[in-house]
Amino acid sequence: MSTHISSEPELPIGKYDRDLLLRLYERMILIRQFEEEVKFLFLEGTMPGTIHQCHGQEATAVGVCAALNNDDFITSTFRGHGHALAKGLTAREMLDELFGAATGCCKGKGGSMHMGNIEKGMIPGIAIVGGGIPIAAGIGLAFKMRRMPQVVACFFGDGAVAEGAFHEGLNMAAIWDLPVLFVCENNLYGASTRIDKVMKNIKISDRAAGYGFRGETVDGNDLLAVYEASRRAAQECRNGQGPVLLELLTYRRTGHSRRDPCHYQTMDEREAWFSNDPIERFIKILLTRSDIGQTDLDSIQAKVGREITDAVEQARRASQPATDDLLSDVYA
């Protein structure tokens, strides 16, 4: 682990609403189990194509999205399953989408890398690295010009930071004080390239100062730290003090895609991060509360498991789009 992790001081777990904590836990479990299920569907050959999964990065998606309102927006990446589930998309509409079914969140035409649901505040994932950054600035500009109170959170990885789109999007958001929460999920690797091979200054939040706004590095595997930092940042954006750049330090437990065995992650590094798992850490904190017990957590796990099993069964049977629909909803 690098030395620049700035962890939030211990947050008093007692101050949080019990239902909120359990909802956050459920969302993280849903993401982990969803990704696990999709992995096996891919391996058994049911799911075509490759998949970019987010095991180990559950706290960044859930922490940020929990700090947003339902009508706030997010933009996502090719690694977007977690963002989608965190923003309120259901396992059902996402599995249908992965199976290419007409009932999928993008009517079966988007697939893994383009998960989204405008009604739920998520434009379909943008698979081009850094491609969502100028789009998020545009969404922020629309909110500002229409005097709407919403904010947009823009997810991207460390690999996007050296892209030209990063500079253009952040600069434009800065000069117009746009309500954009730039969220860099820094998992140390852009595909197989370690961050220190492509950046002289690996503290990504420092970039914000160059554009004249606030940046902050947060322990991205600490769910409540992410949640609190995101709430502060979203509030600043709503107050017209945006944008804000959040750098969330995290780690992916799988390869870049299902075809990547991830040999470039050293065993020492993997072990260190695996012992820093966001779900395990959150469970430890939850169980310090007298009103939350292991049985509560077990029943949530079982409920999520049933939800996913049902969704897979439905998705296997769901009907594919008709050829007459080939060009509907297609713009370019």
Add this chain to the structure above:
Amino acid sequence: MKMPDLATTDSAVKVLNWLVGIGSPVRRGQAVIEVETDKATMEVEATVNGTLVDRKCESSAQVGVGEVIAIIEIEDASENASSPPPKAAPAVQVENTPAPAPLPAPKKSESMFARNRAVRKPPA
């Protein structure tokens, strides 16, 4: 158990080592075989709990994606997690699936699609 689509191209996947012997139990998520794609070596996990009853390929064999590589006797369907293999479609039939019917000509934006098709067509 079929060879997953681990290669980035249509190329075959090379078998390196079996990690589980015939007659041994396997668990969902357990690495069963080590393979080499055109990009990397990696382990392939079982998707079900059961017993490995047969291995359909030997070390250094080149195996196509979707080909059966092992037979696993499922110990108890209800104990397996949520993705039992579809009963109606055994793996071996995958290659025999007929090609999808040709798509009808697009009704709208004809020129754009025609142009894209022309561009994508490999030179003669």
